[in-house]
Amino acid sequence: MSDQRPAPRVGLFVTCLVDVFRPTVGFAAVKLLEDAGCTVEVPSAQTCCGQPAFNSGDRKTAADLARNTIAAFEGFDYVVVPSGSCGGQIKHHYKELLADDPAWAARAHHLSARTYELVSFLADVLGVTNVEARYDGTVTYHDSCSGLRELGIKEQPRRLLNSVDGLTINELPGAEVCCGFGGTFCVKYPDISNHMVEAKIADITKTGADTLLAGDMGCLLNMAGKLKREGSPIRVRHVAEVLAGVTDEAPPIGDKT
Amino acid sequence: MHPTTHAFPENARKALSDERLQKVLSTAGTGFVEKRRKAAERLPEFEALRDQGRDLKNHVLANLDTYLEAFEAKVTEQGGHVHWCRTDQEARDAILGICRKANARTVTKGKSMIAEEIGINDYLEANGLIPIETDLGEYIIQLRHEPPSHIIAPAIHLSKEDVAETFRDAHTELPRDRLLDEPKVLIAEARQVLRRKFQEAEVGITGANLMIAETGSTIIVTNEGNGDLTQILPRIHVVIATIDKVVPTLEDATLVLRLLARSATGQEASAYTTVSTGPKRPGDVDGPEEFHVVLLDNGRSALLGTEFQDVLRCIRCGACMNHCPVYGSVGGHAYGWVYPGPIGSVMQPALLGVKEAGHLPNASTFCGRCEAVCPMRIPLPKMMRHWREKEFEQGLQPATMRRGLGVWGWFARRPALYHAATRMAVKALGALGRGKGRFARLPLAEGWTRHRDMPAPEGKTFQQQWAERKGKR
Amino acid sequence: MADTSSARAQILGGIRKALGSADGADEARRRLATHPRNLVPARAQIPHADQVELFATMATEVAATVERLPSLDEVPRAVAEYLAGLNLPAEIRVAPDPKLDAVPWDQRPTLTVTRGRARDPDAISVTGAFAAVAETGTLMLISGPEHPTTLNFMPDTHIVVLKRGEVVGTYEDAWDRLRAAMPGAMPRTVNLITGPSRTGDIEQRIELGAHGPRRLHILLIEDDAG
Numbered sequence: 001m002s003d004q005r006p007a008p009r010v011g012l013f014v015t016c017l018v019d020v021f022r023p024t025v026g027f028a029a030v031k032l033l034e035d036a037g038c039t040v041e042v043p044s045a046q047t048c049c050g051q052p053a054f055n056s057g058d059r060k061t062a063a064d065l066a067r068n069t070i071a072a073f074e075g076f077d078y079v080v081v082p083s084g085s086c087g088g089q090i091k092h093h094y095k096e097l098l099a100d101d102p103a104w105a106a107r108a109h110h111l112s113a114r115t116y117e118l119v120s121f122l123a124d125v126l127g128v129t130n131v132e133a134r135y136d137g138t139v140t141y142h143d144s145c146s147g148l149r150e151l152g153i154k155e156q157p158r159r160l161l162n163s164v165d166g167l168t169i170n171e172l173p174g175a176e177v178c179c180g181f182g183g184t185f186c187v188k189y190p191d192i193s194n195h196m197v198e199a200k201i202a203d204i205t206k207t208g209a210d211t212l213l214a215g216d217m218g219c220l221l222n223m224a225g226k227l228k229r230e231g232s233p234i235r236v237r238h239v240a241e242v243l244a245g246v247t248d249e250a251p252p253i254g255d256k257t
Numbered sequence: 258m259h260p261t262t263h264a265f266p267e268n269a270r271k272a273l274s275d276e277r278l279q280k281v282l283s284t285a286g287t288g289f290v291e292k293r294r295k296a297a298e299r300l301p302e303f304e305a306l307r308d309q310g311r312d313l314k315n316h317v318l319a320n321l322d323t324y325l326e327a328f329e330a331k332v333t334e335q336g337g338h339v340h341w342c343r344t345d346q347e348a349r350d351a352i353l354g355i356c357r358k359a360n361a362r363t364v365t366k367g368k369s370m371i372a373e374e375i376g377i378n379d380y381l382e383a384n385g386l387i388p389i390e391t392d393l394g395e396y397i398i399q400l401r402h403e404p405p406s407h408i409i410a411p412a413i414h415l416s417k418e419d420v421a422e423t424f425r426d427a428h429t430e431l432p433r434d435r436l437l438d439e440p441k442v443l444i445a446e447a448r449q450v451l452r453r454k455f456q457e458a459e460v461g462i463t464g465a466n467l468m469i470a471e472t473g474s475t476i477i478v479t480n481e482g483n484g485d486l487t488q489i490l491p492r493i494h495v496v497i498a499t500i501d502k503v504v505p506t507l508e509d510a511t512l513v514l515r516l517l518a519r520s521a522t523g524q525e526a527s528a529y530t531t532v533s534t535g536p537k538r539p540g541d542v543d544g545p546e547e548f549h550v551v552l553l554d555n556g557r558s559a560l561l562g563t564e565f566q567d568v569l570r571c572i573r574c575g576a577c578m579n580h581c582p583v584y585g586s587v588g589g590h591a592y593g594w595v596y597p598g599p600i601g602s603v604m605q606p607a608l609l610g611v612k613e614a615g616h617l618p619n620a621s622t623f624c625g626r627c628e629a630v631c632p633m634r635i636p637l638p639k640m641m642r643h644w645r646e647k648e649f650e651q652g653l654q655p656a657t658m659r660r661g662l663g664v665w666g667w668f669a670r671r672p673a674l675y676h677a678a679t680r681m682a683v684k685a686l687g688a689l690g691r692g693k694g695r696f697a698r699l700p701l702a703e704g705w706t707r708h709r710d711m712p713a714p715e716g717k718t719f720q721q722q723w724a725e726r727k728g729k730r
Numbered sequence: 731m732a733d734t735s736s737a738r739a740q741i742l743g744g745i746r747k748a749l750g751s752a753d754g755a756d757e758a759r760r761r762l763a764t765h766p767r768n769l770v771p772a773r774a775q776i777p778h779a780d781q782v783e784l785f786a787t788m789a790t791e792v793a794a795t796v797e798r799l800p801s802l803d804e805v806p807r808a809v810a811e812y813l814a815g816l817n818l819p820a821e822i823r824v825a826p827d828p829k830l831d832a833v834p835w836d837q838r839p840t841l842t843v844t845r846g847r848a849r850d851p852d853a854i855s856v857t858g859a860f861a862a863v864a865e866t867g868t869l870m871l872i873s874g875p876e877h878p879t880t881l882n883f884m885p886d887t888h889i890v891v892l893k894r895g896e897v898v899g900t901y902e903d904a905w906d907r908l909r910a911a912m913p914g915a916m917p918r919t920v921n922l923i924t925g926p927s928r929t930g931d932i933e934q935r936i937e938l939g940a941h942g943p944r945r946l947h948i949l950l951i952e953d954d955a956g
Contacts, residue, residue, distance in 0.1 A: 014719050014720065016679075019679060019718050019720055020679055020682070020683050020718060021712060021714045021715070022714075022715060023715055023718060023722050024715065026719040026723070027719070027722075042719075042720070042723050044672065044676065044720060044724070045672045046672065047668070047670075047671075047675045047676075048665075048669045048675075052662065052665070053662060053666055054642070055642060055645065056645060056649065056654070056658070056662055057642065057644075057645030057646040057647070057648055057650075057654070058646075058649050058662060058666065059646055059649075061662070061666040061669075061670075064666075064670055065666075065669055065670065068669075068670065068672070072672075096639075145622070145623070145624035145625055145626070146623075146625070149625040149626070149628075149629050150625065176626070177582055177624075177626075178582045178622045178624035178626070180582065180622065181622065182621070182622025182623060182624070183622070183623075184658070185619075185620070185621065185622045185623075186622075186704065186705060187702070187704030187705055188619060188658070188704070189266065189269065189583075189619075189620050190704040190705070190707050190708055191266075191269060191270050191273055191708075192269055192273070192586050192620065193622075193708070194707070194708035194709070195273055195586040195587075196582050196583075196586055197708070197709065199283075221711070221712050222709065224695075224710075225695065225705070225709035225710045225711055225712060226708065226709040226710075228694075228695050228709075228710045229697070229708070229709045229710045250715060251694060253712045254694055254695040254710060254712035254713075255694045255695075256692070256693060256694040
């Protein structure tokens with residue numbers, strides 16, 4: 001970042017799952033953004049991006065929540081989301097949801113243009129090439145579906161992880177295959193979801209990595225929940241925790257305090 | 258075929274506990290994926306061809322009436338017949354009528370999803386005819402009285418031992434104790450048995466991968482050659498196809514063909530692409546004497562101009578299911594009718610109604626892999642979501658889910674209350690779960706905790722901590 | 731035949747209603763008349779000599795076999811040796827194709843040659859080809875009194891005599907050739923054949939010779955004269 005330019009004002013969209021289950025990820029995101037020269041604010045008027053309603057066929061609730069998010073984040077240079085799934089919802093689906101609402105369609109487009117998933121924002125927009133962090137371990141990385149296919153996040157996290165001292169990446173075979181979370185899918189069709197996550201953790205275990213990373217809390221809760229149920233010692237973390245170097249501040253997902 | 262789509266969860270559970278099916282699915286899945294990837298990589302223009310394929314089909318759908326009329330005119334000009342059918346029943350009757358007029362007894366069949374859709378085999382059988390599937394996979398499952406489990410690999414769920422057993426039971430004219438240990442032997446036996454059937458048959462029915470308006474031709478794409486024997490040996494060739502299969506010209510058919518085999522099997526081209534135009538010509542020493550096209554709508558035209566129109570771009574390659582993790586988990590039978598996988602999750606609600614088929618568009622994680630590989634770039638997840646919207650509008654979703662989402666939506670619209678509620682919930686859960694870091698059982702979350710633990714929240718919400726921190730700053 | 735005209739009217743009417751105004755019709759008719767090319771892969775848009783090589787490579791890749799011969803005169807010897815090498819009977823069913831009239835079959839009296847459409851016991855057929863598409867190693871055979879389609883499918887072994895000049899680069903080139911040969915008409919059957927018959931229907935293992943020929947042997951004649 002050039003010192004001449006004013007610091008970008010970033011609104012952090014926390015996401016429900018980070019807010020509720022894993023605040024550590026939110027603080028890691030704040031640290032990464034601040035280290036990269038941004039000023040970060042967290043509007044308290046935000047709630048949920050509306051994806052659960054959208055994907056359940058309830059367009060009205062989804063559109064209401066989209067309007068709420070749009071209003072809460074107007075005025076920021078960027079909106080950054082530590083999740084490809086919620087990020088994709090804001091970036092791609094708000095436009096679709098509000099296309100027929102003349103008062104909101106333009107605002108949805110405006111928000112879309114400024115919204116980024118955290119790691120792609122760091123790498124693609126801010127041009128961050130390395131982070132100041134240390135993690136002694138061998139990690140493997142699962143590409144969460146929405147981040148990968150809606151937002152094109154693939155190389156960015158790997159590039160940044162490679163700059164973490166002490167860290168080795170073992171690539172995950174089938175990294176692009178869904179882990180079986182799928183929002184309400186995992187509770188509506190638990191047996192199919194279980195079959196998918198079983199296959200996923202078998203692949204994870206085969207890599208020999210001691211740590212599993214991904215960029216979406218939904219997938220992480222699913223995979224951590226399955227690994228822990230099976231008694232696996234593999235540690236599970238959001239990629240932002242490792243990149244921010246805050247892994248000392250919270251135990252891995254699903255592990256003891 | 259009677260749909261069991263409403264029983265998808267039970268079908269799926271059965272499939273998940275079927276060890277042999279699971280073994281086949283796990284090897285089959287990766288095979289198709291790798292082959293398609295390699296074929297796509299080898300053709301630098303592949304992605305651009307997908308764009309053109311999408312645009313071509315959009316153009317066709319926008320001018321469907323013109324192209325269908327042009328197709329019909331050309332078929333007729335060359336001595337063929339077009340039978341327009343609104344419904345599956347009309348199509349069955351049209352085909353039965355052709356068979357009756359020909360005094361047919363045996364009818365050979367090439368592989369056709371539309372034939373499955375209209376249930377032609379059962380109908381012909383009920384009317385005293387003998388329909389015989391000739392695609393090897395279809396033949397095997399016909400002998401077993403099963404529906405196909407995959408669009409392009411109908412018997413993918415069976416092992417060679419299953420097939421050997423099926424042949425022993427069916428080909429009773431052969432010695433029972435013959436050796437049937439290798440696919441090669443099984444294939445040779447089927448070839449021999451079916452060759453006789455081709456010659457007995459008076460009528461041969463094939464599907465059509467494409468119809469060409471410019472020439473009045475239909476195209477089938479196969480690897481075995483059964484579709485060819487089906488149309489050149491019997492006296493009458495009947496093509497059953499739906500209206501969405503028409504393309505303007507040979508050049509346009511070529512565009513689709515460049516995408517089809519690569520997406521389906523990863524082949525550069527299937528072994529046999531056959532363009533059939535009318536009956537045999539004066540002087541021809543082989544080929545059918547009559548050529549009929551049964552042109553079926555069965556709900557397609559009703560999708561035009563709706564949020565589901567794009568599904569009519571489908572060329573039935575099967576790539577969506579080959580890449581689908583749900584299909585890869587449960588296989589095709591669980592979908593309970595003709596079309597499995599993501600394309601089935603969009604088509605079956607259209608054809609059977611959302612009440613019968615509502616599970617299918619819900620049984621998706623929206624991982625998006627189907628859309629990412631669809632040669633026609635059909636936004637399959639988006640259309641599954643549209644079906645969920647129809648279900649929501651009609652109040653068809655389970656009451657507990659509706660209520661849960663309703664309560665959540667009410668809070669989510671009210672940020673202050675929402676943050677207060679999450680603070681309390683997290684505090685309670687955090688206190689409960691902190692000791693172990695996770696829950697093995699949780700009230701209202703049985704769907705989750707049946708198979709996996711639920712990681713415990715950290716104890717305070719991010720918003721709460723952020724507010725505290727800001728207060729300190 | 732049942733009257734399907736009311737179904738026709740209703741289907742077309744429904745389509746028109748759903749589509750609204752049909753201003754695209756002129757464009758559609760123009761497309762039918764001019765059959766514009768879509769994107770054509772660069773792979774086969776190469777000099778003819780290279781197209782011939784590409785054809786041979788691609789055909790071999792799909793399990794066809796390709797043997798190059800200097801002229802039609804060599805065909806009887808090549809056929810006889812090919813069959814002997816596989817321990818196959820030297821009885822061939824040859825298409826009544828005038829192009830194959832120039833083949834001096836009688837130079838090989840051990841070959842039993844009959845001509846006409848395929849009959850059930852025929853194990854080996856010999857045909858010409860209308861064209862060959864280099865892009866995918868695909869043969870294009872068209873039906874007609876002189877080219878019975880049964881020869882392409884019923885025998886276990888299909889031998890195709892292909893002249894160098896019959897090789898084109900792309901499918902589009904082949905369609906142009908067909909339109910030039912048969913203006914305004916189509917043969918009853920156009921067979922695009924890419925390798926021998928195959929199936930993967932049992933345990934996804936590819937086996938050759940499912941219903942059509944198990945072997946596809948292409949004799950590529952270098953001399954184009956005649």
